[in-house]
Amino acid sequence: WCSHEMDPSVVSGKGSGLGSLETAEVLFQTQWLVLAITMVRFYMEKGTHRGLYKSIQKTLKFFQTFALLEVRIVPTSVLVTGVQVSSRIFMVWLITHSIKPIQNEESVVLFLVAWTVTEITRYSFYTFSLLDHLPYFIKWARYNFFIILYPVGVAGELLTIYAALPYVKKTGMFSIRLPNKYNVSFDYYYFLLITMASYIPLFPQLYFHMLRQRRKVLHGEVIVEKDD
Amino acid sequence: MRHSPVEILDAKTREKLCFLDKVEPHATIAEIKNLFTKTHPQWYPARQSLRLDPKGKSLKDEDVLQKLPVGTTATLYFRDLGAQISWVTVFLTEYAGPLFIYLLFYFRVPFIYGHKYDFTSSRHTVVHLACICHSFHYIKRLLETLFVHRFSHGTMPLRNIFKNCTYYWGFAAWMAYYINHPLYTPPSNLRSSAGETGARHLCGKEAGSVTSPSTWPCGTCGPLVRSKTRKIPYPTKNPFTWLFLLVSCPNYTYEVGSWIGFAIMTQCLPVALFSLVGFTQMTIWAKGKHRSYLKEFRDYPPLRMPIIPFLL
Numbered sequence: 001w002c003s004h005e006m007d008p009s010v011v012s013g014k015g016s017g018l019g020s021l022e023t024a025e026v027l028f029q030t031q032w033l034v035l036a037i038t039m040v041r042f043y044m045e046k047g048t049h050r051g052l053y054k055s056i057q058k059t060l061k062f063f064q065t066f067a068l069l070e071v072r073i074v075p076t077s078v079l080v081t082g083v084q085v086s087s088r089i090f091m092v093w094l095i096t097h098s099i100k101p102i103q104n105e106e107s108v109v110l111f112l113v114a115w116t117v118t119e120i121t122r123y124s125f126y127t128f129s130l131l132d133h134l135p136y137f138i139k140w141a142r143y144n145f146f147i148i149l150y151p152v153g154v155a156g157e158l159l160t161i162y163a164a165l166p167y168v169k170k171t172g173m174f175s176i177r178l179p180n181k182y183n184v185s186f187d188y189y190y191f192l193l194i195t196m197a198s199y200i201p202l203f204p205q206l207y208f209h210m211l212r213q214r215r216k217v218l219h220g221e222v223i224v225e226k227d228d
Numbered sequence: 229m230r231h232s233p234v235e236i237l238d239a240k241t242r243e244k245l246c247f248l249d250k251v252e253p254h255a256t257i258a259e260i261k262n263l264f265t266k267t268h269p270q271w272y273p274a275r276q277s278l279r280l281d282p283k284g285k286s287l288k289d290e291d292v293l294q295k296l297p298v299g300t301t302a303t304l305y306f307r308d309l310g311a312q313i314s315w316v317t318v319f320l321t322e323y324a325g326p327l328f329i330y331l332l333f334y335f336r337v338p339f340i341y342g343h344k345y346d347f348t349s350s351r352h353t354v355v356h357l358a359c360i361c362h363s364f365h366y367i368k369r370l371l372e373t374l375f376v377h378r379f380s381h382g383t384m385p386l387r388n389i390f391k392n393c394t395y396y397w398g399f400a401a402w403m404a405y406y407i408n409h410p411l412y413t414p415p416s417n418l419r420s421s422a423g424e425t426g427a428r429h430l431c432g433k434e435a436g437s438v439t440s441p442s443t444w445p446c447g448t449c450g451p452l453v454r455s456k457t458r459k460i461p462y463p464t465k466n467p468f469t470w471l472f473l474l475v476s477c478p479n480y481t482y483e484v485g486s487w488i489g490f491a492i493m494t495q496c497l498p499v500a501l502f503s504l505v506g507f508t509q510m511t512i513w514a515k516g517k518h519r520s521y522l523k524e525f526r527d528y529p530p531l532r533m534p535i536i537p538f539l540l
Contacts, residue, residue: 181495183496
C-alpha cells in the first residue's frame with residue numbers, strides 16, 4: 001500500500017474544459033467520496049462497525065477493480081501505481097472478500113478509513129492541478145496526511161491478514177497439496193506469512209520516498225536522486 | 229608532439245575531478261581511464277563511464293582522443309557505474325548453482341524431504357532422465373562460457389549477480405524439489421513415451437546448440453561475441469544451423485524448445501513457468517537483435533523472424 005508520488009510539473013492542466021484524463025480523475029474522486037459518505041452514514045445509523053464491510057463491499061470491489069485503469073491513465077510511474085493497485089486488489093479480493101469471518105474486524109475499518117481519506121486527498125490534488133486551480137491546502141494535505149495515514153493503513157492491512165491466518169490454516173483455502181498431476185504445491189498460509197514479511201522491506205522504502213517528495217514539493221529542496 | 233590536456237568533471241555535480249595535462253592526442257579512452265584511476269584509485273577503469281556530454285552515451289574504450297569532437301582541452305564527464313564484476317564470473321556462478329542444487333534434490337540430501345527418504349532413489353525412469361538432461365544442459369552452458377563465448381564488454385554491475393543467481397538458483401531449486409519429490413507423479417504412459425522421445429530430441433538440441441559454431445554470433449546477451457567483420461549469419465553444412473533460414477537467433481529457439489521439451493517430459497508446472505519466463509526474456513533479446521540486424525544489413529533475409537519461425 002502506498003500513496004504514490006507524482007511529479008507536480010507533469011500535472012499541469014491545459015486550461016480549457018475537461019479532457020478524458022480530467023474526467024477520469026473526477027470519477028475516481030467521486031467513487032471515494034461516495035464510499036466515505038456511505039461509511040459515515042452507516043456508522044451514524046448503526047453505531048457500530050459490524051456489518052460495515054458487508055454493506056460497502058460491492059462498491060469497494062467495483063471501485064478497486066476499476067482502479068486497474070488507473071495504471072494506464074494516471075501520470076505516475078507504472079511500477080508504483082501497479083504495486084499500489086495490485087496490493088489493494090489483493091486485500092479486497094483475496095483477503096476480505098474470500099475470508100468472510102474477518103470482515104467485522106476493527107482492522108478492516110482502519111485500512112478502509114486510511115485508504116478513503118488518502119484517495120480523496122490524492123484525487124482532489126490531481127483534479128485541481130489539472131484544472132490549474134490548486135488550493136495550497138490540498139497540496140499541503142496530500143503531502144502531509146500520508147505521514148499518519150500510511151502507517152495507519154499498513155497497520156490495518158497487516159492486522160487484517162494476521163486475523164485471517166487461523167481461518168486460512170484451518171480451511172486450507174487456495175492451496176494445492178502433493179501428489180497431483182501438475183507436480184506443484186502451494187500453501188496460502190505460508191504465502192500470507194511471506195506477504196506480511198514483505199511489508200518490512202517495502203514499507204520504509206515507499207514511506208521515505210514520499211518524505212523525499214514532500215521535502216521537494218513543499219520545501220523546494222533540491223534532492224539529487226541516486227540514479228538519474 | 230603536441231599534448232592535449234584532458235579535464236574530467238563529475239557528470240552530476242560538474243565538480244572538477246582530474247586534470248591530465250600530458251595526454252597524447254592518439255591516446256585511447258582506455259588509456260585515459262587508466263590515468264584517471266591513478267588519481268582516484270577507487271574508480272578502476274571498468275567502473276568508469278566517460279562521455280562528452282553529462283547525459284550522453286558512454287565513450288568506447290577504443291575511441292581515440294584526437295578523433296573526438298573536443299576543443300584544445302578536452303572536457304570529459306565521468307559517471308561511476310558502481311562496483312563491477314566480470315561477465316565470466318557471473319555466468320559461471322549462475323550456471324554452476326543450478327547444476328549443483330538440482331543434484332542435491334536428486335540425491336535427496338537430508339532435511340529436504342522427510343527423513344525416511346534420505347538418500348533414496350526414485351523408482352521412475354523419467355526422474356533419472358530428467359536429472360541427466362538438466363545436468364547436461366548446465367554443463368554445456370558452463371563449457372560454452374569457458375571456451376566459446378567471447379565477451380566484448382568485460383563487466384556488468386555487481387548487483388546483477390545477485391539478481392541473476394536468485395533467478396537461476398531459485399527456479400532450479402523449485403523445479404528440482406518437485407521432480408525429485410517422493411510423491412512425484414510421472415506422466416501417464418502415453419505421455420511418457422512421448423516424453424522419452426522428447427528427451428532424446430531435447431538432448432539432440434542441446435548437442436545441436438553446442439556443435440554449431442554459427443549459433444554463437446548471437447549470444448545469450450548483446451555484449452557476447454562480436455566478430456570484427458559483421459556479416460549476416462547463414463546456414464552451413466551443419467544441420468543445426470539450418471534454423472538460420474527462418475530465425476535470427478536460433479540458439480534462443482533451441483533453448484525455448486529444450487525447456488518446453490523438459491516441461492512436457494516431467495509434467496511439472498514450475499518447469500513450464502520457468503520456460504515461460506525464459507521465453508519472454510529471450511523474445512525481448514531476440515527482437516532487439518533482429519532489429520539491430522535489420523538496421524545494419526539492408527539485404528537482410530525478409531523471411532526471417534526473431535525467434536519463432538513465421539510467428540514471432
